[in-house]
Amino acid sequence: LTPFERGKLLYKFSDIIEKNSNNLSYLESLDVGKPKSEAEGDINGVVNCFRYNAGAADKIEGATIPLGSEFVDYTELVPLGVTAHIVPWNFPLGMAARSLAPALAAGCTVVLKPAEQSSLSAIALGDLIKEAGFPEGVINIVTGYGEQAGSMLVNHPLVKGITFTGSVETGKIIYGNAAKGIKPVVLELGGKNPMIVFPDANISKAVDDAIDASFGNSGQVCSSSSRLFLHEDISEEFLKEFEDKALKLTVGPPEENPNLGPLASEEQYDKVMSYINQGIKDGSKLRFGGTRPNRFSKGYYVMPTLFEKVDMTTQLAKDEIFGPVAIVHNFKQEEEVIKMANAYDTGLVAGIYSENISRSLNLSRHLDFGSVWINGWFIGGLQAPTGGVKMSGIGRERGMPGIHNYLYIKNIGVHL
Numbered sequence: 510l511t512p513f514e515r516g517k518l519l520y521k522f523s524d525i526i527e528k529n530s531n532n533l534s535y536l537e538s539l540d541v542g543k544p545k546s547e548a549e550g551d552i553n554g555v556v557n558c559f560r561y562n563a564g565a566a567d568k569i570e571g572a573t574i575p576l577g578s579e580f581v582d583y584t585e586l587v588p589l590g591v592t593a594h595i596v597p598w599n600f601p602l603g604m605a606a607r608s609l610a611p612a613l614a615a616g617c618t619v620v621l622k623p624a625e626q627s628s629l630s631a632i633a634l635g636d637l638i639k640e641a642g643f644p645e646g647v648i649n650i651v652t653g654y655g656e657q658a659g660s661m662l663v664n665h666p667l668v669k670g671i672t673f674t675g676s677v678e679t680g681k682i683i684y685g686n687a688a689k690g691i692k693p694v695v696l697e698l699g700g701k702n703p704m705i706v707f708p709d710a711n712i713s714k715a716v717d718d719a720i721d722a723s724f725g726n727s728g729q730v731c732s733s734s735s736r737l738f739l740h741e742d743i744s745e746e747f748l749k750e751f752e753d754k755a756l757k758l759t760v761g762p763p764e765e766n767p768n769l770g771p772l773a774s775e776e777q778y779d780k781v782m783s784y785i786n787q788g789i790k791d792g793s794k795l796r797f798g799g800t801r802p803n804r805f806s807k808g809y810y811v812m813p814t815l816f817e818k819v820d821m822t823t824q825l826a827k828d829e830i831f832g833p834v835a836i837v838h839n840f841k842q843e844e845e846v847i848k849m850a851n852a853y854d855t856g857l858v859a860g861i862y863s864e865n866i867s868r869s870l871n872l873s874r875h876l877d878f879g880s881v882w883i884n885g886w887f888i889g890g891l892q893a894p895t896g897g898v899k900m901s902g903i904g905r906e907r908g909m910p911g912i913h914n915y916l917y918i919k920n921i922g923v924h925l
Contacts, residue, residue: 700857
């Protein structure tokens with residue numbers, strides 16, 4: 510198809526997804542326990558993602574290179590070919606769309622491998638793909654376990670590019686296997702993300718953002734703010750307001766449309782609770798939460814949880830927990846908090862809250878993270894590239910850089 514025709518087809522697909530958003534959001538909620546409102550917001554994001562990339566499909570351009578009057582030299586941007594997309598369970602269709610849409614806009618064909626815990630909406634998407642009229646073989650959906658289906662895709666000789674979002678451990682395996690075939694890889698591997706709050710910040714705004722960033726989607730977000738660094742002058746003021754608001758959050762089944770639904774699986778619930786229990790054993794102070802709500806005798810529910818006095822060498826402090834669990838550290842000086850924020854081998858996002866923009870911009874230069882957000886959390890969107898440094902991954906998704914993941918540059922030179 511021509512780039513214009515690809516864009517037109519992606520627009521049509523986005524309209525069909527929007528028309529079926531109620532069913533898709535229901536499946537997301539059913540599959541991973543998302544509150545109804547969150548699932549609806551996720552599907553709206555899927556629609557917008559396809560529309561953004563549809564508009565970009567016919568704007569993928571090469572360049573002319575000035576080599577002198579005896580030459581014509583130019584570049585073309587060429588689709589990689591077959592691309593594999595191995596996506597996580599926390600935002601099933603949202604994470605799928607984030608890489609499928611730009612790959613399709615670039616002219617690639619795609620194979621989607623949804624997480625085994627959350628395949629329902631991806632399977633439902635198959636019917637919509639047929640309705641949209643994509644040529645057979647352009648979009649393919651393969652369910653299965655990562656060790657089997659995912660591994661087969663990574664190692665298959667016809668797969669020319671791989672996108673994966675998930676754990677650092679799995680990302681390393683995928684990266685190593687892809688290297689055997691010299692295949693380009695885009696990895697987002699999560700992080701232990703710091704939010705730094707100075708005394709001159711808008712404290713209430715910072716608290717509200719910290720509540721959303723720490724506990725939204727029950728903490729099952731790669732870019733959650735799981736580490737709160739509070740200047741000692743405002744620490745207790747911040748924590749009192751934070752605790753008051755956190756304890757007012759509702760936790761329950763998705764049909765009740767609570768603030769926090771259950772965790773996505775028994776495996777994830779057991780993992781989160783093991784970190785909480787180990788944190789207590791290691792001497793960290795549990796300020797609130799840490800248990801299932803009293804009204805439930807079963808279910809994968811975890812109350813919003815906060816730990817203080819956490820030793821930075823413990824697993825609670827270092828590991829991405831992927832649950833509604835935050836930890837807090839106090840600091841005095843900028844140099845101290847920079848060292849603490851950069852202490853670990855991940856680097857996805859960091860946040861700074863201060864009315865002193867000069868200080869914030871200077872501090873952002875010293876933070877080893879792929880994104881730094883100032884006076885807001887979850888800043889950005891479809892247009893803004895996102896991705897990590899260090900063990901948090903390689904490559905960038907979203908925006909035009911997200912489309913370039915699925916293209917290679919071909920140079921053509923002519924001697925006149």
